[in-house]
Amino acid sequence: MRVQIAVLAQTVSVDRFTNRVSIFNLIDAIESPRFPLFIPELAFFALLRKESNDPEQFKVRVSISVGPSIIGSTEVQVDFQGSQNARILLNFQGLPVTEPKDLHIAVSLPNQQHFASDVMVIQSGQATGSLPFQTEEAKKNS
């Protein structure tokens, strides 16, 4: 069993007519001035490839953690249905990122080591300076 592709993106869509997958807005890093952060929409996509001696059906556990704390984990039933490839698409409708530590996604395949993917989570500098429409008095008070 091999994980051919595993990506985190804003959205992933599967075309109804062609069954082709499109990945939109790939996420390579998450940056925010404040934490915890709530990401409203996130998708995890993985393409699995079956080797000749692999089972046709099995369960895969996908877990997501930020630093040492596990945000969530879920079990997915994969059925290759005679095909060599199978896809997993997890649509997160809200994902909390508790602290500026790497977002770690682990895919546990049967009788194998975990496949893991990390996305960097960065705390950017706080915005400084006054707003352009602030009066001199407001600037003094702030």
Place this chain on the structure above:
Amino acid sequence: METRGSLETELLETPAAKEAVVFANTASYVLNRIRVDTSADYVAKSLTTPQIIEAIRDILTQSSGTVNELVKFYVLLTSLALRPDVSDFKELLISLSFGSIPWAREIITLILQEQVPTVVKNIVYESYGRVSNSARAISTNTTVGTVVTGG
């Protein structure tokens, strides 16, 4: 014959389907043009996969060889691409003999190649309070399984 007879001819032989067959130069051309046409959608919604295969068999055995019959044949064949359970009938489709009808075998191969099983699971976070300890997730998925949160 009975299955095919239950379909409305005018919904099957649409101008777009006819045009696709007349101007076709490759198998993928026929497949990509007809599957976005209302004719293929109509067949896929009206008949089950075994019924479509039966209708294809009817044309193969009893066809008069007219252009309209060929259009019907390609519409039926292409409509299989819109059936979610087509991969369950893989062996049956491979065993069909298409004689001298061009691109039929290639269309079937293209349709079966596209059938990569996809597990889609939607994970909704119900509440968001003290996230590290109490975030609760539920699963509204298309497969079996539950989401377990930890902290």
